[in-house]
Amino acid sequence: MGHVRAFAVTVLALAALGVPAGLAWSLLAPRAPYAIVNGRPVLADPSTQALIAADGWFAVVTGGIGLVCAVVAWNLARDRRLEVLLGLAAGGAAAAFVAQWAGTTFTLAPVTVEAAAAVPGVKVVAGALVLTARGVLVAWPLLAVGLYGTMEAVVAYRESPLRRPYGEIEGL
Template identity: 35%
Template structure:
């Protein structure tokens, strides 16, 4: 005689391993999230090159002049140094909005990975833009540059970012815009189904 088979819940036969171990699907989703996050972060970071070039092109120059012994601002009341920081902030806000929109359109299904990649990529992209703008701008060796151009001849001072908080403009704008887009146009949770009458 054989023992009767015990019915399994949901009609699943005993020892059904076709779907793999219980944690396999979860770890697969986590790996996919991590991969999407890394790709998003790298793409956003690389776009920092465009921000650096735009900052170099649009930021006002700080005119300096030498009297043969020291280097001074040509216009002591000029606001070019502050304007360079402001230009970086405005560009960072614009880049944050655009990258948030692109990430949202490409990853409309949501997920933590792309959001984290967007934030970290925005910060790293800002740092890359800052260093690239400084490197490609006028030389930071002001004394040598003053000797080269001669006494009383104005020349452009180095491009500098004095307010380092400007580096946060891109990631903050990206997170706020992405949050707004997700709230307005993101996937909705399914409505709860009413319980059947008893």
Template identity: 35%
Template sequence: MKTEVRQAAVLAVAVAVSGILVGLLWLWLTPRVPLISDGKAVYLKDTEGEQAIAIDGTFTLLALGFGVVCGVVAFLLRRRGGLPLVVGLAIGSLCGALLAWQLGKWFGPETDVVAHAKAVGKGVVFDAPLELKAKGVLLAWPVAALAVHLGLMALFGPRDPEPYPAPYAGHAPYEGPRSDGRPEGTGS
């Protein structure tokens, strides 16, 4: 059991650290939301733009992709599975998603929109901060990782031994009481 827990801890740390790559990819691939200030308030430059929802969508797609990869790698490294592995995969994936989110926010555009608007000046376009509006997308990575791992375990994982041995050669298996009401062992 100690070995399984140690392997699960290593897997959790490795998966969580891969959140750095997800965060940097999210920062790089996400379209920017342009804002503009009139000196009194801050507005969207393009009120019908879809960039704001693309922030959540890009994060979700990256998290799903990394979840699939993590589930496959966890299965390939340890085909026997086990509860510690699954818990390590879930915790590592959730920590990786949280790390990616915070890293994208930290390295992304300025989070204090009012101060940034004052700094750039009136009528100058600037980028909105990277914010996840739908916090549920943080679960995309762990759900994808666990679903892929479960599917691979179901398809290719080790099988439990049969609970009842096969009947001996030459003996018919027991089929239960007869349906015609006659006692067992009597001829037809």
């Protein structure tokens, strides 16, 4: 039963961290400018980098939190290493989706709009925060699992009897 609990606690803890991660993304990411033309929003500045920057900020925020989660999880895992590793993968994926939802639902940053191609008489507004590159959703679980596995591999290598060739005895 302890195996399932270690997995479930890891998944739930990470999923809960998705809300503050999404709010941080909402605070940091820029919004793309949209012009209201015939009652419909149209991208006001086709050369804007705001959409790419929003995706980048999502990857930075969630990837950074994923790295921190890996270090904390590795230090707390003790004898439940595999369950915690699987929890990092599943919880990181769930947390990324929660972060996307929280970031697109709540706007924390003051929204300002600057459009290089603004036409006089056309209303330019800030668009909603969206994630256009869906691939950045894997930043959290990928970096968390990668760092966790790296730390585990380093410790396993240090403790391996294969590291001491020719039957060397420790302490001599």
